[in-house]
Amino acid sequence: MLRIEALGKTYRTGDRALDGISLTVAPGEVVGLIGPSGAGKSTLIRCINRLVEPSAGEILLGGEAITAVATRHLPAVRRRIGMIFQEYALVERLTVMENVLSGRLGYVPFWRSFLRRFPQRDIDAAFALLDRVGLAAHVDKRADALSGGQRQRVGIARALAQEPELLLVDEPTASLDPKTSQQIMQLICEICAERALPAIVNIHDVALAQRFVSRIVGLHGGRVVYDGTPDGLSTTVLERIYGVADWSALAQPDGERCDAAPAALLATGAGL
Numbered sequence: 623m624l625r626i627e628a629l630g631k632t633y634r635t636g637d638r639a640l641d642g643i644s645l646t647v648a649p650g651e652v653v654g655l656i657g658p659s660g661a662g663k664s665t666l667i668r669c670i671n672r673l674v675e676p677s678a679g680e681i682l683l684g685g686e687a688i689t690a691v692a693t694r695h696l697p698a699v700r701r702r703i704g705m706i707f708q709e710y711a712l713v714e715r716l717t718v719m720e721n722v723l724s725g726r727l728g729y730v731p732f733w734r735s736f737l738r739r740f741p742q743r744d745i746d747a748a749f750a751l752l753d754r755v756g757l758a759a760h761v762d763k764r765a766d767a768l769s770g771g772q773r774q775r776v777g778i779a780r781a782l783a784q785e786p787e788l789l790l791v792d793e794p795t796a797s798l799d800p801k802t803s804q805q806i807m808q809l810i811c812e813i814c815a816e817r818a819l820p821a822i823v824n825i826h827d828v829a830l831a832q833r834f835v836s837r838i839v840g841l842h843g844g845r846v847v848y849d850g851t852p853d854g855l856s857t858t859v860l861e862r863i864y865g866v867a868d869w870s871a872l873a874q875p876d877g878e879r880c881d882a883a884p885a886a887l888l889a890t891g892a893g894l
């Protein structure tokens with residue numbers, strides 16, 4: 623369980639990126655985080671893993687205030703948080719299996735990782751994870767020989783190898799084609815349900831988020847302006863999140879206003 627209470631972040635430049643964010647994400651729940659550029663989505667994700675220090679508020683993971691953890695204990699906190707990235711962040715010259723095992727690096731003594739000697743239990747678990755994400759036949763391939771979708775599957779397996787209590791997912795499909803994007807979103811949602819993992823997915827594609835996640839949080843100007851089901855994303859709500867002009871442009875790339883509710887169109891999968 624993740625609980626965020628009155629989280630605020632003002633950068634040294636004076637930019638107020640987050641302003642009183644309160645959210646609870648239950649086990650197995652996948653939250654799609656949407657909002658225009660500059661709304662504070664990345665800052666929120668970065669505050670949760672303490673890559674950015676919040677200016678106010680509290681973040682609790684499994685009941686522990688991770689905002690209060692001393693810097694020297696941050697590696698232990700980050701081990702509890704699995705990250706999945708837009709550009710996968712794999713080590714290209716290593717195999718699929720080695721990339722997944724790198725998710726265990728925080729757990730094995732340095733000499734073991736240096737010699738690449740992981741306990742058999744970790745290797746067995748990595749095989750099981752690769753099987754789950756559909757890569758059982760590719761364990762010995764180098765990462766640079768994989769397609770984008772396969773790379774993201776490795777990224778998912780590596781995050782799970784950490785045995786995290788929370789998944790933070792940053793634009794997981796931004797580099798993928800529409801069909802692969804759907805498969806990856808489906809996989810993330812299924813895995814979170816199976817493992818009762820809470821997750822926050824920072825996602826630009828509103829239609830994709832609507833289609834796969836059960837809850838959407840919309841940010842605007844560092845505040846939560848929508849927190850509800852995908853069905854509740856009416857045109858009015860989307861205009862509140864993105865601003866009237868920006869949402870019209872997003873819904874109608876040629877800039878013309880559409881009278882039909884764009885969200886309803888998008889919910890049908892049109893445009894995917």
Ligand SMILES: Nc1ncnc2c1ncn2[C@@H]1O[C@H](COP(=O)(O)OP(=O)(O)OP(=O)(O)O)[C@@H](O)[C@H]1O
Pocket residue numbers: 633634635637638639657658659660661662663664665666
């Ligand atoms: N390191 C930083 N220093 C100063 N201001 C920052 C920094 N990072 C972000 N900001 C500001 O904080 C606000 C929120 O930015 P953030 O990157 O969190 O938004 P975002 O919703 O993730 O945007 P995008 O979708 O474009 O990535 C913006 O006004 C941005 O300019």
